[in-house]
Amino acid sequence: MLRMSVAFGRLLRRAGLAAGPDRVVGFAGALEELDVANREDVYWAGRVTLCSRPEDFEVYDRAFKVFWEGKEGLKVPDPPGSTFSIRLSPDSVQPPKKSAEKNEKGDEAVRLRFSPVDVLRKKDFADCTPEEFAELYRLMADLRLSGATRRSRRLEPAHRGRHDQRRTLRGAMRTGGEPMRHRYRKARDRPRRVVLLCDVSGSMASYSRALLRFMHASVASGEPVEAFVMGTRLTRVTRELATRNPDRALREAAKAIEDWSGGTRLGDTVKEFVDVWGQRGMARGAVVVLLSDGWDRGDVEVLADAMRRIHRLAHRVIWVNPLKAAPGYQPLARGMAAALPHVDVFLSGHNFESLQELAYAVAGASTERYQ
Incomplete structure (x- = not known):
């Protein structure tokens, strides 16, 4: 030193x-x-x-x-x-x-x-230059979102567990009908679906592009990840972000998003997600991540009710708010205050290091509730 x-x-x-x-x-x-x-x-x-x-x-x-x-x-x-x-x-x-x-x-x-690079990991996205973003995007390409595992109905071979009579008898046919070795099976573990809902309204302009690049890396990784953007309407962009080429993926997503950097109807868009997608099974047992500063021009009771429904359906609800990193931050925005009672984990997401923390929380490593 x-x-x-x-x-x-x-x-x-x-x-x-x-x-x-x-x-x-x-x-x-x-x-x-x-x-x-x-x-x-x-x-x-x-x-x-x-x-x-x-x-x-x-x-x-x-x-x-x-x-x-x-x-x-x-x-x-x-x-x-x-x-x-x-x-x-x-x-x-x-x-x-x-x-x-x-x-x-x-x-x-x-x-x-x-x-x-060590400094860049901690630097606020709002303060980054184009050259720094290029380096951050390379780091994001190696960042994976994999949800906590859940037991599926499918079974797989195991050393212990439930007795697999069919495989045991099949093996006995090779030894003169004597079951020399007992076979077992167990329920297969699979990662939970991760659902990302990113606010692209004007108040999130300093962060939405970096967060969309992060969403692309998550969708393109091959993990079960669904991606939506929220403005004045809800837009599903999973297919657009699935391509390996990040620049092409962002261009295709931009074409699909008609209200980028416009107004925000957070409650209505979250409600639309629950009504159209959540009830059909996408949110059931999933890890749902909302990336937003919580500003909402609509009725906050609509947002509170939608978040309550998501919390009942999902395995875990995570809210990522870049403003949380500001010294002395308090969730005073009406939308944020209405949503927090139905949130399991509250993170900042303002820099690369906080996105790493998000990856840990999605995997189940962090269960700390917002106090």
């Missing part, structure tokens, strides 16, 4: 900040007490210990993004007569033998230890 703090302090001094040794040591000490994988903790620790006046904040922010997040395209302003550049090596996880080396132009270059 001290070596990284010294390198960061050197960058700040070259950019004109008075980040002296005492401040750098204070920053290093703060990092020892924090989770360095948490971008917000590292950011505020540095801002408090390394900045001495409000005028330093802009330079600090740009330097932080270059040094800790790998934003090579950002230029850190230099004081007059100074030249300084940073060369990133995000895959290096070993401490460098030298804290600094000279590049071909004679500028000082700093080799970083931390991978920008």
Whole structure:
């Protein structure tokens, strides 16, 4: 931590900040007490210990993004007569033998230890650049939604369980009619269906595209996943998202969604899902995931009743609200407040790390109810 703090302090001094040794040591000490994988903790620790006046904040922010997040395209302003550049090596996880080396132009270059991917996993989708989204989409391709298993009526061979008379007698025919080995069978376990309902109204514009990309990865994985989008109407997009090519899948889904970034009738669309699809068996025993900020212009009693019906049908109901990650968040939106009593797990879904948490919850690893 001290070596990284010294390198960061050197960058700040070259950019004109008075980040002296005492401040750098204070920053290093703060990092020892924090989770360095948490971008917000590292950011505020540095801002408090390394900045001495409000005028330093802009330079600090740009330097932080270059040094800790790998934003090579950002230029850190230099004081007059100074030249300084940073060369990133995000895959290096070993401490460098030298804290600094000279590049071909004679500028000082700093080799970083931390991978920008680790920071990207925690970054809010609303703050990501197109380049960062491209990397996130590659990570999402490896993320799978597999529901908790359930016993089916189909049976499979087993070492113990119910006696399989037919297979036992068939084996006895090969040994002169003597059943030398008894055969058994048991009920087969299969993953529960996962149903995704994503809000694509205007209030979800900062998150809906990333969440749809996540839905594509889930549907295309081959697991039993159904996908719907909700705006002023309900649209099933499972078939459009089933193709392996993510860009083609998103284009086909966009054609099917007539009300993208429009208004929201959350209660009506959830009710439509229950009436048209849920009662026909799609939600029965399934893991139902709603991805929405909870804003609803309609009658919230309609939403509350629809959620009550879903909760009775489904194995588990999960609500994913990107706004939940905001400091001090309270579910004050009328729709959100009406839905929560019928929700088993309440998650944020604002970044990749929270989508990993969603995958665990779908698989049954998390059963914590919203308090």
